[in-house]
Amino acid sequence: MRSFHSVGVVLKRRNFSEADRLVTVFTRKYGKVTVIAKGSRKLLSKKKGGLEPGTVSDFFWVGERGLPIVTQVKIVETFTPARKHLGGVTGMFQMLEIVDLLTPDGQENEEVFLILVDSLRLLTTDGSKRLKLVAKVQRLLKALGFGPPAGLNEQGIKLYLEELAERPLKTKRFLTPHLADSD
Known part of the structure; x- marks a missing residue:
């Protein structure tokens, strides 16, 4: 079996069978990859912490056909300060969803990976983050080739994103007002 290794940000995870999880990761080397983490739902699993959405982890996985299987996960960065406030958590999940x-x-x-990690780091800083996060979303759209039309405000960017995705965003609000107030 072929083995792979890359640093990545966990975008989402969902339960799969009794003890496993399907995890979607945006990696620096391979882009977006969906992997299966065997046994990660078990109480004493060592992989558990590194598979939380918004966590940057060092992933090792194997597989050539079907879903790759995660063999090892090492946590690199967790962005703990962003997880202490509603605004930080909401902003984190909005960036991951986008x-x-x-x-x-x-x-x-790699540019998308770096923008995503930089956006998550921004959420750990003090002060107003809202306008900076809107700018990060615009950079992300440009890096993906979806350069938003000039002069769009925050609501316009949200509508543009929903048009691109062909569905409404699942997160409560785009760039929630809590980001302006959280420290």
């Missing part, structure tokens, strides 16, 4: 919606599987894009 990257998941607009990126195809298996297409490497």
Whole structure:
């Protein structure tokens, strides 16, 4: 079996069978990849922490056909300060959802990876983050080739994203007002 290794940001995870999880990761080397994490739902699983959405982890997986199987996960960065406030968590999940919606599987894009990690780091800082996060979303759209029309405000960007995705965003609100107030 062929083995792979890359640093990646966990975009989402969902339960799969009794003890496993399907995890979607945006990696630096391979782009968006969906992997299966065997035994990760077990209480004493060592993989559990590295598979949380918004966590940057070092992934090792094997497989040539079907879903690759995660063999090892090492946590690199968790963005803990962003997880302490509603605005930070909402902003984190919004960025993860946008990257998941607009990126195809298996297409490497290091610029998107760097923008995503930088956006998550921004959410850990003090002060107003709202306008900075809107700018990060615009950079992300440009890096993906979806350059938004000039002069769009926050609501316009949200509508543009929903048009690209052909569905409404699942996160409560795009760039929630809590980001302006959280510290």
